Amino acid sequence: MAEDMTFLPRSDVLSLEEIERVARIFVGLGVRKLRVTGGEPLIRRGVDQLFKALGHLPDLRELALTTNGSQLAGRAQALRDFGVDNVNISLDTLDPDKFTAITRIGKLPSVLAGIKAAVDTGFSRIRLNAVILRGQNDDEIIQLTDYALSLGINIAFIEEMPLGQVNAAGKPLAFVSSDEIYDRLANHFALTPEEPTQQAGPARYWGIRGTSTRIGLISPHSHNFCSSCNRLRVTAEGRLLLCLGNDHSISLRDYLRAGDSDEQLAERIRSALHDKPEQHVFDQPDKPQILRFMNASGG
Numbered sequence: 001m002a003e004d005m006t007f008l009p010r011s012d013v014l015s016l017e018e019i020e021r022v023a024r025i026f027v028g029l030g031v032r033k034l035r036v037t038g039g040e041p042l043i044r045r046g047v048d049q050l051f052k053a054l055g056h057l058p059d060l061r062e063l064a065l066t067t068n069g070s071q072l073a074g075r076a077q078a079l080r081d082f083g084v085d086n087v088n089i090s091l092d093t094l095d096p097d098k099f100t101a102i103t104r105i106g107k108l109p110s111v112l113a114g115i116k117a118a119v120d121t122g123f124s125r126i127r128l129n130a131v132i133l134r135g136q137n138d139d140e141i142i143q144l145t146d147y148a149l150s151l152g153i154n155i156a157f158i159e160e161m162p163l164g165q166v167n168a169a170g171k172p173l174a175f176v177s178s179d180e181i182y183d184r185l186a187n188h189f190a191l192t193p194e195e196p197t198q199q200a201g202p203a204r205y206w207g208i209r210g211t212s213t214r215i216g217l218i219s220p221h222s223h224n225f226c227s228s229c230n231r232l233r234v235t236a237e238g239r240l241l242l243c244l245g246n247d248h249s250i251s252l253r254d255y256l257r258a259g260d261s262d263e264q265l266a267e268r269i270r271s272a273l274h275d276k277p278e279q280h281v282f283d284q285p286d287k288p289q290i291l292r293f294m295n296a297s298g299g
Contacts, residue, residue: 014238016050018256022234025266027057035088037066039236048078055083062086066129070106072114076121086125087118088156093137094147102136119151127154127216132181134174141184149213156203156216157181178219182206185215202229232273240269242276 014022023034034054041047042065054063065079066088072079079087091111093099099108118126128148132138141157148155160175185191190209203216233241238253250272255265 008237012253013236014234014253014256016044016046018238018253019050019234020053021256021262022238022252022265023054024057025262025269026232027060028262029266029269032060033062033064034060035064035066038068040068040070041065042067042071042075048075048082051079051082051084064088066090067114068103068106069111069114069118073110073117076114076117076123080121080123085123086127087123088127088129089115089118090130091115091128091144091147092130092132093140094143095140098137115151115153119153125154126151127156129156129158131158131160132176133160134176136174138176141181142188145185145189145208145213145215149208149211152212154214154216156218158218178204178217182217189215191215202231229276232276240272242272248275 026034034057036047036051036054044050051063051065054060062085063083064086065084067090069089069091072087072089076087089111092102094108096108099106099111115126115128128144130137130140130144132141145155157178159178182191185206191206192209194205194207194214203218205214205216207214229243234252235241235249238251238256239249240252242248250268252265252268255268260268
């Protein structure tokens with residue numbers, strides 16, 4: 001997120017009822033996993049009712065949440081009761097001062113309390129997400145993994161995607177490849193690769209011998225996963241993004257508000273899938289190809 005954000009008028013954002021309707025149409029088309037993400041989805045007023053509605057969708061097998069963890073301490077049990085199966089929690093550092101510097105306003109103790117609440121609640125799967133940048137938090141790769149191990153949860157290390165602002169104080173953020181992260185991990189832990197049939201989505205996973213913790217590497221630069229991409233995103237303003245690294249999209253919001261029936265919307269989604277890009281192209285990690293901040297995508 002940029003230091004200065006201009007936020008959309010509320011009328012430009014999908015209502016919770018519109019999000020539920022879109023989700024229901026996707027499930028009717030065969031989608032079996034939904035993930036609610038952001039920005040930070042738990043700060044949206046009334047979002048508990050959305051989770052409750054999504055949790056009751058027939059044929060949905062998995063309801064997931066990606067969160068910064070700041071709101072989890074008091075809400076984990078309710079989310080589990082609504083039907084949320086798994087939770088991804090962003091955690092780039094275990095240093096309180098560094099955490100506040102990275103997030104600008106975040107407080108590490110509240111996030112750690114949220115992670116503990118998630119563990120105590122017993123979600124089917126919990127994963128920490130860490131974006132690693134040289135000179136910022138690449139010295140914490142082992143420490144973050146040890147923290148995940150101590151809780152018996154998973155962790156994924158993610159290469160920075162050049163979307164929106166990719167510099168700090170005028171200097172480009174320093175990309176660290178998944179291969180380098182793997183080498184550092186392999187020097188400390190006995191890693192066992194998972195079979196491709198056990199992989200799901202963009203992450204490649206390794207187990208840590210003798211534990212239940214899995215380490216994931218998400219590598220949009222160094223190990224392009226476009227050929228196996230099985231993801232679509234509907235943004236907070238109702239754009240169906242066919243790829244996070246491209247601008248190919250259609251506005252479901254416009255069709256929703258023009259009075260399209262569920263059948264018409266389903267057909268528009270089917271047609272849009274024919275234009276899903278073959279791949280994204282991130283040739284220069286320090287230069288964004290898409291001037292869209294991740295918090296503006298939501299979804």
